[in-house]
Amino acid sequence: MEMIRLEHHGRVVEARLDRGVTNAIDLRVVAELAEVVQEVTGNPGVRGLVLSSANDKFFSIGFDIPRLYELSREEFARFYQAYNQTCLKLFTLPKPVVAAITGHAIAGGCILALCCDYRFIAQGRKLMGLNEVKLGVPVPYLGDCIVRQLAGMRSARDIMEGGEFYASDRLLQMGLVDEVLPIEQVLPRAIEKATALGELPAEALAMIKRNRVEPVESQILAHLEEREEFFLRWWYAEDTRGRLREAITRF
Secondary structure, eight states, X not given: OOSEEEEEETTEEEEEXXXXXXXXXXXXXXXXXXXXXXXXXXXXXXXXXEEEESSSSEEEOOBOHHHHHTSOHHHHHHHHHHHHHHHHHHHHOSSOEEEEEOSEEETHHHHHXXXXXXXXXXXXXXXXXXXXXXXXXXXXXXXXXXXXXXXXXXXXXXXHXXXXXXXXXXXXXXXXXXXXXXXXHHHHHHHHHHHHHHTSOHHHHHHHHHHHHHHHHHHHHHHHHHHHHHHHHHHTSHHHHHHHHHHHHHO
């Protein structure tokens, strides 16, 4: 793999995003992550997954806007559908998944973290947020549904309609992360959590997780195709293209 590095910690696999400093998401990152999820799901010797970053500046900045901006509508649709399907498989993976967030998790990168069962973030100015509205597009529907489950309707409203980034302590208050730790403790704590959960009876744990994620999955699948089409329409709207061009200059 080129964009994701794998490391084994006993029966836990760490998938380390390693695409430059920002870990920007394109089709190659999505394809490799899908491969990791499939391998972890089907390998009985793996009992948990930790998603991390190879650097401490960004967990992931989200979509690779400069690269994706140039795609045709058909090409971007292929990417966007693959991203949603991979996120959904990560969210419903029948084994514990823990995010070790040592850098900023922005937009599509934030959604990757939210698809994990637990999120441990470094203290200090490590930001998470969903700023899609400022680019002229809605939050991807899968992320929208998961945020509402985690944070509740009122906080979800503020998070998605405001499009702001939040520091670690505020994220903990809103329920988007589970623990705030010194940066050097984030990855060990994530591995420890995945290991402890992986030692529990696997079938029982999988069913408990299934009971938690299934209602959200059903909601997502009931409307996903329609919401994907809406997102695509706005991605190529004139106003949004202007906002994306401005974002590219800051990327």
